[in-house]
Amino acid sequence: MDSKETNEERQLKYDIIREILRLLPTKSSVLMSFLSKQWQSAWFALPAIHLDFDEEGEPLHDNNDDDNHVVRQHAKFINMFSWFVGFREKDKQQQQQQLVEKFRIRMVRYSLLEDEATVVDKWLTFGLERSVKELDISLLGGGGKAGYTLPQTLFTSKSLTTLKLEHVTVNIDRHGNPVSLPSLKTVTLKTVCFNGYSSFRGFILSSDGDLSPSIENLSIVSCSEVGTDMFWNISIYSSTLKSLEVIDCNCRTISASAGDLESITIVSDYADFKLLNLYGCSKVNYMDIRARHLGTFNVAEFSQSVKEATLDVPNRCTCLYDCKLHDQRYILSRISAKLV
Known part of the structure; x- marks a missing residue:
């Protein structure tokens, strides 16, 4: 067998290893890289990767906070992926860095160890420096509280197209660099705490008060302001938004004006939610x-070709269609929908 055939065989073996690693979960790929430098180099040579830092297990409960086994498992999770990030930092000197297409960080025992915020900061920096496109962060700690505050550098990413946040805190520094996420199309916020109304506005709204023009899909679920379970009045004005979802947010008013909106979901059992405006x-x-406690439903210049509609509000709710008082059934008939 000549050297050319040997090289071809080596390349074939290398390609097979790369394909296997591409399909493996991140944890398995990291473990394999511990065992073999050949597997390590093959995985690191992939032009783009999907990273899933998923802490498996049940959420942290008060009765097992000090359980040694839980602490060891959590420390093992932190150490494994910190090793990976630290090792990959060496590629900063390379001319072409490996891109991160998708990055998911999920913890169910966040804050069990000291200085975990610094660890997560490093992980996020690693992804942001490699032009991550889809970022999914869920950091559940004791009591279900949002203890981790996102770094300001996240809000100036040019590459992010999808951002999913859960159990974290958003604090937009009014004196820092303005939020600039020009590629962001999908935003999902679940159990996110905002440090004041200005942080919410600064995060998703542009300087003129409209929704950031790149956002097409927006979901806000069980969000609140730091220190309270209350939210504020949610006003969405957009020429690009296609899907809007607001669920279980304790706010008083929701208003939306979006000419390209195709899907809207508003669900609330809160007694404070009294006014819903849908314009254009x-x-x-x-x-x-x-909305079981809605007081006024105001619809104007609304679609007349809705294919599927649910309108479940109190009988006493005041319903306005194009500034005229009507009942729920009339509104549903005007938008050509079926009462569900």
Whole structure:
């Protein structure tokens, strides 16, 4: 067998290893890189990777906070992926860095160890420096509190297209660099705490008060302001938004004006939610409105070709269609929808 054939065989073996590693979960790939330098180099040579730092197990409960086994498992999780990030920092000197297409960080025992915020900061920096496109962060700690505050550098990423946040805190520094996420299309916020109304506005709204023009899909679920379970009045004005979802947010008013909106879901059991305004949403084909305590539902210049609609509000709710008082059934008939 000549050297050319040997090289071809080596390349084939290398390609097979790379394909296997591409399909393996991140944890398995990291473990394999411990065992073999050949596997390590093959994985690091991939032009783009998906990273899933997922801490498996049950959420942290008060009765096992000091359990040695839980602490050891959590420390093992932290150390494994910190080793990976630290090792990959060596590629900063290389001309072409490996890109991170998707990055998911999920903890169910956040804050069990000291200085974990610094660890997560390093992980996020690693992804942001490698032009991460899809970022998914969920950091559940004791008592279900959002203890981790996102770094300001996250809010100036040019590459992010999808951002999913859960159990974290957003604090936009009014004196720092303005939020600039020009590629961001999908935002999902679940159990996110905002440090004041200005942080919410600064995060998703542009300087003129409209929704950031790149955002097409927005979901806000069980969000609140730091120190309270209350939210504020949510006002969304956009020419690009296609999907809007606001669920279980304790706010008083929700207003939306979005000419390209196709799907809207508003669900609330909170007694404080009294007013829902929908203006100029002429392209909606799916509507799900369920609010047990809603006082006023105001619709104007709305779609008349909705394919599926749910309108579940109190009988005493005041319903306005194009500034005229009507009942729920009339509104549903005008938008050509079926009462569910």
